[in-house]
Amino acid sequence: MGAMPAKHALPSWWRTQLHQLDDYVSSKSVPTESDIVIIGSGISGASVAYHILQQHKGHNPPRVTILEARQACSGATGRNGGHLKPxxxxFIGELAAEYGPEAAEEVAEFERSHVDTISNLVKSEMIDCDLVVTKAIDVQLNPRECKKAKASFDHLPGIGIKSAKRVNFTDQKEAEVRSRVKGALGCFSYEAGHVWPYKLVLHILGRCVEQGGKLYTHTPAQYISPEKDASDRWTINTPRGTIKTKHVVFACNAYTSAILPMYSNKIVPVRGVCCRIVPTFPVKRLTETYTLRWSWSEFDYLIPREDGSVIVGGAWSKYYRDTGTWYNNAKDNEMIEPAKEYFDGYMQRNFHGWEESGAYVDQIWTGIMGYSADSLPHIGQVPGKQGQFIIAGFTGHGMPQAWLSGKGIAAMVSEGIPFAESGIPRIFETTQGRLQKSRNDILGTKGEVAKSSARL
Ligand SMILES: Cc1cc2nc3c(=O)[nH]c(=O)nc-3n(C[C@H](O)[C@H](O)[C@H](O)COP(=O)(O)OP(=O)(O)OC[C@H]3O[C@@H](n4cnc5c(N)ncnc54)[C@H](O)[C@@H]3O)c2cc1C
Known part of the structure; x- marks a missing residue:
């Protein structure tokens, strides 16, 4: 059985300007009945609720109830790197090798469309969430890895991966100047964005509440009946009462298996660390986002903010050997001690022009990702459980996948359309076959950490 969200999570910088709905409850007790119950108020749950209510736009909307164990958007979405990076x-190259180019290209296109979709949403809803669309730069700092990455990249157009055409490669001659990263041996650049995820999601939750949705923070779903009752409804127990519903959406990410045990070992809580670095003295601002990669186990990701600060996550090399510090670990109320000092002097060490910046770590926090054992999210109808849906397991990469997955789930729930017509990539579908596999990409067979677990 998996863990429920920990109490008293470390404060993340994204959650320093709290929205009025942060601790909101629509009423003292939950309704005894609801048409749809969504468990989780991160980007996945918010997207499902928003799209269901949008389909009805106030005309006889279904009764939608969102249950959240802690404060609104206090899980991974409120604690991440804010990187919207298709x-x-x-990874598309790895998917092409395993599932074929067509399936891989479908994922690439799905991820790419998140940048436009979220940009349009922010415009049309006038959301104050600091969205910036820019370029991502993946900087290679290890000669062997750089050569390998370039060779796989060169192979992609030949097997029909069109998305690779959107990527520019800068070789060693120019890489250091292009990226401003010390020792850069090559870099790949392509369109990406960054955003204040908490503000985006809270705005959306606010819209849902305005449109009649019910939101209950500090209200964990503690138990779901294994069978439906005589009226075809699932029963959900919460500390604020019991709800009966025909449709349940599990948007509870890393914590899925605590209430849906069939996903034990399939979606595993994986602990990560992120921080905010602030310069003391004026410095030429970075305008693009970064991944700095020294080896498969040594890599960090970084987004610059318009206020001059940078959000940096990673430090995995400092703790991955001690599996218990991160694998199946949902303690976002504790620091990962070996990673604590890693970001001190980080910008000075790695970026030209930041040596005299006096940049310091202003805030550091942990967060819990839902890693999928086969590296793909689980989306769709829960096998064998009619009326139950899942949207989880984004493996540290939910920002360019969850929003439109939520739209697809909304259409499946409220219009009854099949997964194949939901717009979600075919290989994301949750199936009995996937649940039966013993594969674990997160941990290798001999207890070694698998190479493919290094996503962000
Ligand atoms: C440190 C860190 C850095 C990351 N950086 C990035 C990044 O830069 N870019 C990127 O694409 N992705 C990143 N990710 C991953 C990304 O944040 C996630 O993929 C995404 O936010 C998942 O959204 P979600 O809504 O599915 O899950 P969550 O945001 O985790 O939401 C799930 C919610 O469900 C609630 N919940 C759980 N169980 C219950 C229950 N039983 N009852 C009621 N509520 C429950 C939780 O409290 C939580 O609020 C990062 C994650 C972490 C932790």
Whole structure:
């Protein structure tokens, strides 16, 4: 059985300007009945609720109830790197090798469309969430890895991966100047964005409440009946009462298996660390986002903010050997001690022009990702449980996948359309076959950490 969200999570910088709905409850007790119950108020749950209510736009909307164990958007979405980074060539290459180019290209296109979709949403809803669309730069700092990455990249157009055409490669001659990263041996650049995820999601939750949705923070779903009752409804127990519903959406990410045990070992809580670095003295601002990669186990990601600060996450090399510090670990109320000092002097060490910046770590926090054992999210109808849906397991990469997955789930729930017509990539579908596999990409067979677990 998996863990429930920990109490008293470390404060993340994204959650320093709290929205009025942060601790909101629509009423003292939950309704005894609801048409749809969504468990989780991160980007996945918010997207499902928003799209369901949008389909009805106030005309006889279904009764939608969102249950959240802690404060609104206090899980991974409120604690992440804010990087909206569609992958056009890296993991896509691995997917092409395993599932074929067509399936891989479908994922690349799905991720790419998140940048436009979220940009349009921010405009049309006038959301104050600091969205910036820019370029991502993946900087290679290890000669062997750089050569390998370039060779796989060069292979992609030949097997029909069109998304690779959107990527520019800068070789060693120019890489250091292009990226401003010390020792850069090559870099790949392509379109990406960054955003204040908490503000985005809270705005959306606010819209849902305005449209009649009910939101209950500090209200964990503690138990779901294994069978439906005589009226075809699932029963959900919460500390604020019991709800009966025909449709349940599990948007509870890393914590899925605590209430849906069939996903034990399939979606595993994986602990990560992120921080905010602030310069003391004026410095030429970075305008693009970064991944700095020294080896498969040594890599960090970084987004610059318009206020001059940078959000940096990673430090995995400092703790991955001690599996218990991160694998199946949902303690976002504790620091990962070996990673604590890693970001001190980080910008001075790695970026030209930051040596005299006096940049210091202003805030550091942990967060819990839902890693999927086969590296793909689980989306769709829960096998064998009619009326139950899942949207989880984004493996540290939910920002360019969750929003439109939520739209697809909304259409499946409220219009009854099949997964194949939901717009979600076919290989994301949760199936009995996937649940039966013993594969674990997160941990290798001999207790070694698998190479493919290094996503962000
Ligand atoms: C440190 C860190 C850095 C990251 N950086 C990035 C990044 O830069 N870019 C990127 O694409 N992705 C990143 N990710 C991953 C990304 O944040 C996630 O993929 C995404 O936010 C998942 O959204 P979600 O809504 O599915 O899950 P969550 O945001 O985790 O939401 C799930 C919610 O469900 C609630 N919940 C759980 N169980 C229950 C229950 N039983 N009852 C009621 N509520 C429950 C939780 O409290 C939580 O609020 C990062 C994650 C972490 C932790």
């Amino acid at each position: 992958d056009p060539y890296s």
